[in-house]
Amino acid sequence: MVVTTREMTNLERRMLRAMLANFGKTWTLEELLSECKWDDQIHVVGAGNGLSELGFVELIEEKMTNVNLGAEGLIAKESGLLEQKIISAIKIANGKIAISELESLANIEKNEVGIGIGLLKDLGIHIKGGFLEISENENSFEDIVSKRTTFISSLFEKESVDINNLDQELVSHFKNRKGLIEFNESKKRYWKLTTNSKGISEEMLTESNEIVEITPELLQSDNWKDAKFKSYDVTLEASVAQGGRPHPMQSLIERIRSIFLEMGFEEISGDYVQSAGWNMDALFIPQDHPAREMQDTFYLNNPSKIEINSERTKQWKDVHENGGDTGSRGWGGTFSEEVAQSALLRTHTTVNTIKYLEQNPKNSCRVFAIGRVFRKESIDRTHLPEFHQIEGIIMEEGANLPMLVTTLTTFYEKMGYPEVRVRPAYFPYTEPSLEIEVKWKGEWLELGGAGIFRPEVTEPLGCNAPVLAWGMGLERLAMLILGLDDIRQLYISDIEWLRNQPIL
Numbered sequence: 392m393v394v395t396t397r398e399m400t401n402l403e404r405r406m407l408r409a410m411l412a413n414f415g416k417t418w419t420l421e422e423l424l425s426e427c428k429w430d431d432q433i434h435v436v437g438a439g440n441g442l443s444e445l446g447f448v449e450l451i452e453e454k455m456t457n458v459n460l461g462a463e464g465l466i467a468k469e470s471g472l473l474e475q476k477i478i479s480a481i482k483i484a485n486g487k488i489a490i491s492e493l494e495s496l497a498n499i500e501k502n503e504v505g506i507g508i509g510l511l512k513d514l515g516i517h518i519k520g521g522f523l524e525i526s527e528n529e530n531s532f533e534d535i536v537s538k539r540t541t542f543i544s545s546l547f548e549k550e551s552v553d554i555n556n557l558d559q560e561l562v563s564h565f566k567n568r569k570g571l572i573e574f575n576e577s578k579k580r581y582w583k584l585t586t587n588s589k590g591i592s593e594e595m596l597t598e599s600n601e602i603v604e605i606t607p608e609l610l611q612s613d614n615w616k617d618a619k620f621k622s623y624d625v626t627l628e629a630s631v632a633q634g635g636r637p638h639p640m641q642s643l644i645e646r647i648r649s650i651f652l653e654m655g656f657e658e659i660s661g662d663y664v665q666s667a668g669w670n671m672d673a674l675f676i677p678q679d680h681p682a683r684e685m686q687d688t689f690y691l692n693n694p695s696k697i698e699i700n701s702e703r704t705k706q707w708k709d710v711h712e713n714g715g716d717t718g719s720r721g722w723g724g725t726f727s728e729e730v731a732q733s734a735l736l737r738t739h740t741t742v743n744t745i746k747y748l749e750q751n752p753k754n755s756c757r758v759f760a761i762g763r764v765f766r767k768e769s770i771d772r773t774h775l776p777e778f779h780q781i782e783g784i785i786m787e788e789g790a791n792l793p794m795l796v797t798t799l800t801t802f803y804e805k806m807g808y809p810e811v812r813v814r815p816a817y818f819p820y821t822e823p824s825l826e827i828e829v830k831w832k833g834e835w836l837e838l839g840g841a842g843i844f845r846p847e848v849t850e851p852l853g854c855n856a857p858v859l860a861w862g863m864g865l866e867r868l869a870m871l872i873l874g875l876d877d878i879r880q881l882y883i884s885d886i887e888w889l890r891n892q893p894i895l
């Protein structure tokens with residue numbers, strides 16, 4: 392034992408005084424709580440540890456095994472032990488029961504039949520030619536079974552019993568039967584004075600009026616002059632205060648928002664529920680495009696249709712079937728105005744920008760949106776059925792591809808990824824189309840798509856200036872920034888992980 396010297400705290404004084412009233416005694420937690428008039432065991436544990444550091448008290452820890460009923464035990468308490476059920480059934484059947492009928496007559500499970508027969512055999516009950524038999528004068532097993540039943544009931548009443556207070560033979564019997572009883576280890580603590588405590592003077596035991604906090608009132612009075620101040624050990628480890636903070640995704644959204652605002656963009660938003668018309672047809676996505684299938688898109692039952700101005704659907708019909716006035720040849724085939732009205736959960740935020748353009752076809756603009764989108768994906772390391780996109784457009788006279796690439800490069804540079812490259816890609820609504828990639832840990836990662844809206848998209852809306860457009864995945868970017876290899880980590884609310892995330 393390492394004994395330190397220091398002044399005792401008031402808690403230690405009180406506990407020591409209580410214990411000195413009976414020198415040789417071994418104290419339990421309950422006894423000390425009541426003797427010291429405390430109601431929180433932390434006081435006993437704390438003062439006890441302090442006193443043992445000072446060498447006045449010895450802490451004795453005893454391992455205890457407690458026994459309580461398991462799931463099967465609780466069932467047995469209600470409907471009887473398996474052997475009891477079978478014995479009762481045999482008695483009702485006048486002392487003889489066919490094994491083949493055991494399941495139904497004793498009202499037991501199929502898998503209990505074999506176990507039950509085993510139990511009965513051990514109790515000395517005979518099996519003859521497929522029958523279990525108990526003769527009238529045979530009752531030596533009754534006593535054993537009733538002891539077992541009492542054992543189970545007593546555990547039920549007391550909830551948990553020290554193994555040493557139980558019949559060891561019954562404990563080892565039930566230990567071998569599945570789920571009837573369970574064992575729990577716990578520690579019991581006792582406190583006992585050491586001989587060092589004999590030299591303690593009354594003065595040392597007197598609880599002092601310690602000042603814990605220095606207040607302006609105290610300093611204004613003269614009381615501080617002969618006050619006793621509680622000492623603090625400044626070398627002790629303290630826990631870190633955990634305040635609330637935004638979720639990393641929210642912080643990331645804020646950061647992206649301020650970057651676009653800084654670059655002169657205005658923020659727009661839109662609804663999750665959209666028509667296929669605005670989500671797809673307005674973007675010249677052919678009606679037989681695979682991404683429109685039920686297995687890729689969440690269509691809705693309520694509402695199942697969203698009304699669209701018939702002039703608009705007529706216009707889409709022309710553009711899709713033959714290009715209308717756009718100079719395009721369209722996709723051919725037959726366009727369904729019905730299909731355009733199907734309600735769905737938006738599959739990309741590009742629906743926001745296209746609707747914005749419909750409302751503002753003439754004025755030059757730079758707008759962005761950060762929003763949730765929905766796709767019927769199976770959840771895995773890199774996919775979620777709900778995720779976010781960062782969308783944007785620039786419409787102005789003379790807007791061109793280099794301007795698009797510079798805008799995106801600038802954005803990623805501001806996010807801390809200076810190495811960006813673009814590669815040719817395809818989207819039905821842009822020409823040219825490109826994919827944006829950033830370099831991370833020596834590898835190129837695709838983060839989004841972009842391009843210049845096709846005339847099939849912009850002309851019906853009445854836009855005359857070119858429209859540069861892009862859509863990027865937010866979670867992908869979050870994975871990069873936070874160094875994750877599983878996208879699900881972002882949304883499982885793991886408090887430890889959330890606390891330790893960097894400030895974005």
Ligand code: PHE
Binds near residue numbers: 739840862863
């Ligand atoms: N909507 C595309 C997507 O969901 C991204 C994109 C937006 C591509 C705008 C080109 C222009 O992946």
